[in-house]
Amino acid sequence: MTTTHPDRPGPQGTVGRRTVVATGAVGLGVASVASAVPATGTTAAPTARGHRVFQHGVASGDPLPESVLIWTRVTPTRAATPGSGRGPRTEVRWEVATDRAFRDVVRRGTFVTSAGRDHTVKLDVTSLRPATWYHYRFTAAGQRSRVGRTRTAPAPGATPRNLRFGVVSCANYQAGYFGAYRHLARRDDLHAVLHLGDYLYEYEAGYYGAGDVIVRRHEPAGEIVSLDDYRQRHAQYKADQDLQDLHATAPFITVWDDHESANDAWREGAENHTAGSGAGGEGAWRRRRARAHRAYDEWMPVRLDGTARLGDGTRLYRRLQFGTLAELSMLDLRTYRSEQVAVPALDPAVSDPDRTITGREQMRWLKASLARDAAQWKLVGNPVMIAPVTFAALPADLVTPVNDVTGLLPQDGLPYNVDQWDGYTDDRRELFAHIRDRGIKDTVFLTGDIHSGWASDLPFDRGLYPVAGDTAGVEFVCSSVTSDNLKDILGVPPRTASRAVEQAILAANPHIKYLDFDSHGYSVLDVTPARVQMDWYVIGSRLDRTTSATWSRSFATRAGTNKVVAVDRPVR
C-alpha cells in the first residue's frame, strides 16, 4: 500500500500546509495565491445525507507499459465546490484490480487532496503489466466512486495486432449534448481515447452556442479568466454524464488547443484575451494562461512535464509508445507559437522562417520522434490542421460562413487559414523536408480544431503532387463533438449548401480526398501493421440528448504508401 501526500512539503517543492495555490507558473515569476482554507484536519468522515462525494466521475490517462494515471475529484463537503477554495483535506483511497469485482486488487493506496488542488486526485499507478485491462475506483468520506476501466500500453518490444482509439475534439457545452461521447463510451474495443483539443470552451454563458441557440449555459456565467473560473468550467464539463461515461471506459490521451485557455491563443496572447488592468482588462496573458494550465493539470488525466505532480512544469508535448506498432507524439501548438498574421491580404509573413507554430525546441523534439523510428506508425496528435488548403476557389458569399467554421479567413478572400500550419509554412516545410531527407514512412497526423472531417495526403510539393504524388504522410481530421460547423452557421439542412463548398475545396486541393463540413460526431482509429484506418461516425441532432450515431465514411493509409484510400466499411 502506498500513500501519496501531494500537498506536503517535499523534495520536489510541492506546496505546503497552508495550501498555496500555485498558478501553474513555477519558474515564471508569477505570484502564488494563498487560499483561505482553514487548517482543518483530514476528513474521512461520512458526509451529510444525500451529499455525493464523487460528482465528477473518474478518469485515466497517458497509458505507459507499466503505469497509467488515474483521476477523480472529491467534494468532501457541500461547500467544497469546484473553484471555491473551501473544504477540508481529504484522504482518498484508491484501488486498481484486474477484475471489475475487485477480487484481484493489484495496487492500492491513499492520496491526500485539498482545496489547494481543488480537491482533485491524480496519481501515477505504477508496476502494472503491459497491454492489460485494469479497473480502478476511489473511496472517500464513506463513499465509493464508480468503477473506471483502463488499459496499459504494450511493452516496448511487443508486436500488438492492433490498436484502437476513439478520436474526438471540439466539444462546446453550450452547443449541445455530448452524444458523440455517449456513443463512443458504448464501445468496448477502445484502447484509449485521443482528445485533440477544445475539450472545453472559455466563453461566457450565452455566447457561442448552437448557432443562435444556447442549449446549456456555461458556468460560471462570465468568460473564464481566473483560476477558480477555469476550475469551475472544468467541473461543469466533467459533470456531464456522457463525458463521465467515456472517461470511465478507456484512458484519455489529450492535448489542449486554444479554447482550454482562450480563442486563437499564441505565445504572448490570444484573440479572446484583453490584456491590461483597466476596464475590460483581463490581466497579463501569461498569468491567465498559467491559470488555465494549472486547472488543466488538476482536472485532466495527463502528465505535464512527464509527471502527475502539479506545479512542476507545463510541457504538454510528449511521446507514448505502443510496442513496435505505433508511437504517438502529442503536440502543443499554442504555447510556443508566434502570433497569427492578421492582415487583410496575403501576408508573406506566413512563410517567414522566424515565425513558428511549434517553437524551436518542440520542433527538434518532433523531428527526433519521427526519425528515431521507434515504431512502425508515427502518429502525431496535432491540434490544428497541417495539410495545405487553399480556399481560393470558394464563392464569395460563402467566405464568411466558412470563415466562421475554420477560423481566420479575412473577408477579402485570403485563401488560407493562418491559424493552422498554413500560417506557419516554414515550420511545415522544415518538418516535411526532414521526413523526405530521412526516408521516413508511415507518418499519420491526427487532427481536430476545424469542426469538420477530412482525409488528406500531405504533399511535399503541392505543385508537383498531381504528377509525382510524393507525400510526407497523411492526415485524418475528426469532426467536432458539438461545435458549430458550416451547415450550422448557414442554418441549412445537412448536405445542402455545404456540398458546393466541399466540392470547390476538393477541386482546388487534389490531395484532399474527403471533406465533411456538416457533421458532428466522433472517429475510431484502428492501427495494424498493414494500415491505419479512420472511421467517421456522425450523430443526429446535437440538440437531442438521445440522438443516434451512424457510420459515415472510412479512409485508410496502407503501410509504406503515405496515401489515403477510401475504405468501404468501418472496423468492427
Place this chain on the structure above:
Amino acid sequence: MCVPGTGRTTPPAASDRRTVLKVAGAGGLALTFSTALGTPTYAAGNRDRRRAYVLVVDGCRPDEIDSGLMPNLAALRAGGRHHPRAHSLPVMETVPNHVMMMTGVRPDRSGVPANDIYDRGLGETRTMDRPSDIRTTTVIERLNRQGLRTGTVLSKDYLYGVFGERATHRWEPFPLLPVTDHAPDVFTMEAALGMVEEFDPHLVFVNLGDVDRVGHSDLTGGTLQALRRAALVSTDLQVGRFVDMLRSTGRWGRSIVVVLADHSMDWSRPDRVVSLTSPLAEDPLLAGNVAVAQNGGADLLYWTGPEGQRDRGVARMLAVARSTPGVLSAHDRARTSWLRLGPNAGDVIAYCRAGWRFSDPDVVSNPIPGNHGHPATRPIPFFIGGGHPAAAKAVSSELAATVDVAPTIASFFGLRGAPRGGWDGRSRLAAG
C-alpha cells in the same frame, strides 16, 4: 553508383575452375551456367525438398508495389509475410546490401561498405567487385557445406564479381547493356528459370536490375517517371513468370520466395549537385590529403595525409562537408557506432539531402538523375511469399532489413550455427 561500362556482347568464357553448361532457355535464348568443379551429383542435402528463392528487385521503392503497376508482386506480398517497416542499411548501395543479404552481418564485419571505395593499398578508387572483398562466410557457402545446392543469377557484373564462384551454379550476366551495364530482366529471369529447371538449387539468389538501372537514367524521374513506370510493369511480369513456374512445377508448396530491394531510389534535379572535391581541395590542411569515393547519395572521404594529422583532417572534412549546400549530414565513421561501416568506408561519410546527388571529382562526373546511398533511399519492400507454411500470411510491425535475409534462409533450412560473433540480422520467418 557504379560507373557504366561498355557492355558485353559476347558470351562469357569458361574459367579453369568451373564447368560450363550451355542450355536453351524457354524463349530460345542460349543460357550459360558455370558450376563449381567437384560438386557431388547426389549430396546428402539433395533429398531436402525445401526451396528458397531470394528475388531482389533492385532499387524498388515500397510504394511502387502499391502503384497498381506491379500486380504480381502485390499479390505475392498480400499472401505472404509482409514487413512494411523494412529498410536498407548504410551505405544504401547495391553491393553492400547484397553482401549483407548473403552474409547476415554488417559491413564492419563483411568488409563491403559501399559500391565504390578508395583502396588504400592500390591508391585509387575502385568498385568492390572482387570475391576476396567479402571477408566472411556467406549463407551460400553454409548451405553448400550441408550438401545443399545453391545458385546465383545476378544481373550486374559487379555483383557477379563479388560473389564469384561461391554458389554451386552461377549465371554470368549476359548480354550487358552498354549504358546501364546490366543484363535486362527478361534475360535474367530466363536464366533464373533455366537454372531452376536444370539444376533445381535449394537456394537461388536473383538480382533483377531493370527497375534500378532505368531509375538511374530516367530523366523524367522526378515527375513523370515514364521509363521507370514501364520498368516496374516489365519486372513485375518477370516475377509473375517465376511464380507461375513454381506453381506449375509443384515447387510452390515447399518454397519460400523472399522479395526485397537492396535500396530505394531518389531523383535529383540537374542543379542540385554536390561536389565535395573542390571545397576539400581549397582547404589548406585537406588539399592533396583527401580521397573521395563517390557513391551517388553518399560520399566516402578518406584522409590520406600524415597519420599524426588525421584527427585534425577528419574535423576539417566534417566541417567542409557540413557547410556545403545539399549535404544532409556528415559523420566521423570511427566515432559513429551505428554506421557499422568499418575502415574500408574511410574516415567521413557524407549524406546528401533528398533531391540532391553527389558528383565527384567534379559536377559532371555523375550525370544520372536517379541515385541512392543517402537516408532518403532507406525504405525498401520486404516480404516472404510462397506456399511453404513458413511464409504464412502475416504483417509485422517489426523492423526488418537487408541483413535479415541470411538468417532467414539459415532458419528455413535449419542450419546450425552462425557467423562468429552471431548474425547481425534475424530470421523473419514465422517463428523468427
